[in-house]
Amino acid sequence: MPELPEVETYRRFLDELVLGQTIAAVEILDAKVLAVEADTLRREVSGAAVTATRRLGKNCFLELSTGKVLVLHFGMTGDVGAYRDDYDRPRFTRVALHLDSGLRIAFIDPRKFGRIRLTDSVAAFQLAKKLGPDALELTAAELQTALARKKTLLKPLLLDQRLTAGLGNWIVDEVLFQAAVHPERRANTLEPAEVERVHAAVQLVLHTAIEQEATYRQFPASFLIHAREWDESPDPHSDAHEYCPRDRAPIVKKYVGGRATYYCPTCQPTPSEE
Ligand SMILES: [Zn+2]
Numbered sequence: 001m002p003e004l005p006e007v008e009t010y011r012r013f014l015d016e017l018v019l020g021q022t023i024a025a026v027e028i029l030d031a032k033v034l035a036v037e038a039d040t041l042r043r044e045v046s047g048a049a050v051t052a053t054r055r056l057g058k059n060c061f062l063e064l065s066t067g068k069v070l071v072l073h074f075g076m077t078g079d080v081g082a083y084r085d086d087y088d089r090p091r092f093t094r095v096a097l098h099l100d101s102g103l104r105i106a107f108i109d110p111r112k113f114g115r116i117r118l119t120d121s122v123a124a125f126q127l128a129k130k131l132g133p134d135a136l137e138l139t140a141a142e143l144q145t146a147l148a149r150k151k152t153l154l155k156p157l158l159l160d161q162r163l164t165a166g167l168g169n170w171i172v173d174e175v176l177f178q179a180a181v182h183p184e185r186r187a188n189t190l191e192p193a194e195v196e197r198v199h200a201a202v203q204l205v206l207h208t209a210i211e212q213e214a215t216y217r218q219f220p221a222s223f224l225i226h227a228r229e230w231d232e233s234p235d236p237h238s239d240a241h242e243y244c245p246r247d248r249a250p251i252v253k254k255y256v257g258g259r260a261t262y263y264c265p266t267c268q269p270t271p272s273e274e
Contacts, residue, residue: 005214056166070117
């Protein structure tokens with residue numbers, strides 16, 4: 001599923017290819033991914049130039065010279081691509097933006113859970129969708145304030161896009177592992193130093209993932225992500241990934257707030273009765 005790091009990678013790809021370019025036409029191959037009338041989309045986007053690319057959480061935005069903003073959400077399987085001729089069009093391209101230059105930008109989505117819509121501004125979209133600040137922009141002070149007010153479990157709270165936009169399931173597990181905080185701590189019981197560690201870990205995990213363009217197997221060995229269940233073991237001759245990279249304790253899998261959660265039982269001690 002495209003999480004914040006993938007979407008940031010897509011945004012950079014789009015920024016390189018479409019910034020300053022004029023979109024000559026919009027080709028709709030499957031309207032299922034549209035959350036806007038096809039005619040409206042064609043009318044508002046055709047002839048407009050892309051003046052900026054932005055991202056908020058898992059949403060990517062193309063700001064247009066008309067003042068409208070194209071919003072791309074990649075659902076479960078969304079991706080972007082570029083091509084010039086019909087015969088090179090990536091499989092599962094649902095919508096293609098034809099640029100004046102002849103290049104075409106593909107919105108690719110095999111499972112069609114992604115959505116394309118229009119909005120008046122990133123701020124209007126953020127308000128309508130009740131999204132908090134982007135996880136990379138969230139300050140330690142904002143996190144402190146948000147956690148201090150809540151008695152809920154830390155993990156589901158960090159997944160709540162109203163608190164901060166862009167933290168998904170594996171990211172929160174990695175953040176809490178790096179910060180050495182148990183996912184079932186009550187948010188308001190965290191010491192200021194622990195909140196600082198969580199904040200620093202959000203930055204570390206997201207910047208690492210973006211640097212590696214979300215290729216998880218290239219992440220440092222000190223990351224918990226290697227313990228998650230992959231299609232195949234990262235190293236078929238070793239079960240090292242099932243153990244904590246710090247102290248070799250077996251990584252625990254448990255459902256927290258209905259979501260598969262991985263943590264180290266010694267680095268992230270179980271909360272006492274609070
Ligand atoms: Zn450990």
